[in-house]
Amino acid sequence: MDTVAAFFKWLKAAHGINLTIGYDAFDRARFLGGLLATVELSALCILFSVAIGLAGVWLQGARNKWLRGAVYWYIQFFRNTPPLVQLYFFYFAVGGVLPRIDGGPPIGNFAWAVITLSFFAGAFNVEIFRSGIEAVPRTMGEAAEALGLTRAKIFFLILLPLVFRICLPALNNNLVNLVKTTTLAYAIAVPELLYVAAQIWSDENNVREMMNVLLVTYVAIVGVLVHAMSRWERAMRLPGFGQ
C-alpha cells in the first residue's frame, strides 16, 4: 500500500495530478464507499425494475379493467416525468408527510432512491416486455391454451422464455440507462459515486482529476453490466428463431 501511496504522491509532486484517493486514506475510504453504494443501488434497482416490469406486463393482460387502467397510469406518470423531479418529489414532498417513526421518517434517502429509480425504470420495462409479448405469434398462446394450460402457465412457461429472448437488447439498453441514472441520487444526498467525488473535489480542489476518475469508473461499471448481458443474450439465442 505504501508504494501505491508513494506513487500517487509522486504523481502530484512531479505532474500536478492530484489523485487524493491514491494516498489519502480518508478520501480513498469515501471513494470506495461511493463505489459500493453505486453498485448496491444499481443491483437493487435492476432487480426491482425487472420484477416491476414483469408484474406490470402480467397485469396489462388482466381481465379486470381497473388493474389494466392502474398499470396504464403508472406508466404514464413515471415515463412522462424526469427522474430527478421524481426523486425530489418522493424524498421531500411524499417523505415529508409520512408519519414519523421514533421521530424520524420511515424511509431514508437510499430507500427512496431504490424505490423511485426502480419504478422509473420499471415503467419502461413494462413497455419493453409488452413489445416482446406482442412479437410472439398469437398462435403460440392459442396452442398452449388448447393444451389446457392456465394463464399463469402460459405466461411463465410459453411466453416469458420467448419474450426474454426477443427483448433482451432493449432491456439491456434500459438497464444501462438505469445504472447511469443512479447518479441522480446525488440530489437527495445518497453517498454514491458522483456524490463522494463532488465531496472530494470540493475539499481537495482536484475537480479535473476526479471528473476523469468518475468517467473511467462508470465506463468500467457499465462495461461489466453490458458484458454480462451480452453473454446472457448469446446463451439464450435460439438458432433459427425469427427467420
Place this chain on the structure above:
Amino acid sequence: MNRRLFLGAALAVLAAFAIGAPAEAQQNTLEKIKQRGKLIVGVKNDYKPWGFLDPSGALKGMEIDMAEDVAKRLGVGIELVPVVASNRQEFLQQGKIDLIIATMGDNPKRREVIGMIEPNYYAGGTNVLAPKKAGLKKWADLKGKKVCAIQGAYYNKRVQELYGPDLQAFAGIPEALTALGAGNCVGFVYDNTFIESTLAAGDAKWKDYEMPLVTEDEQPWAVAVPLPELNGPWGEFMKKVSVEWHKNGTLLALEKKWGIKQSPFLAEMNKKYKG
C-alpha cells in the same frame, strides 16, 4: 466576416480587462471624510443581526453600531451603503465607500486587493442547527448520526474526520433545511453566524431548534480600508479603533446587545488586549 467581427469583439473585451484597473489618484481618505463631514460605510442589509432592515426600514445591527461608533470618533456624520459580497471590494477600490464592515471573511486572496484591518473584529465558525429534543451536547454526539450539510462547504471534511457524522450534503440551504425539518437528519452543520441569524429571525418554524455546540474552526472577519491606505493615516486610525473595541469590551457588549452567542474569539481578544 462575422467570425472576424466576433474575434475583434472578444479581443476588445480581453484588452478591457487587461488595462481595466485605472491608476486612481489616491488621496488621504481620512482628510476626505473630514472635509465632506461624513463617513460612508458599506454594510449588509440582509444578515440579521449584523446588518438588517428593521420593520420601519432603517438599517440596524451590530455592524451598524460599529460604523456609527467610527463616525462618532471622527466627529462626522454617517452614510450607510448596502453592499453584497460580490460588489463590496469594488465599491471600496473605486472610492464609493470609505470602509467595509459587512461580515467579510479575512483571507490571503482578499488581502491582495483590499486592506484588512487587524485585529479582526469577529470570527465565524462551524456549528450545528438542531431540534432541542435531539439533545446534542458536544460534537462527539454526532458520531454515526445523520447530519445535513451543504455540498462543497469547506468544513465538511474536517467535521467528518474529527467526529464521524454521516453527512447528508445537499445542493442548497433550502433543501438542507427541509430535510432537517422533515427529520431526515439530527442537525444541520453550517456557519454559526447563519444559524444565529436564522434563530434570531424569530420564525416559528425554528422555535424548537437550537445551536447546541461550541463553535469551532473559526475564520476571522475584518473591517477593510482601501489597500494603499492600509498603512497610511486612515488604516492606522482604524487599527487603533479595532484595538480599542477589543480592549474596552465594546465588541463583547455589542455581541450581547444583539443576542449573538458569545464567541470565544472575542473573549480571548478582550483578555489579550486588557492583559
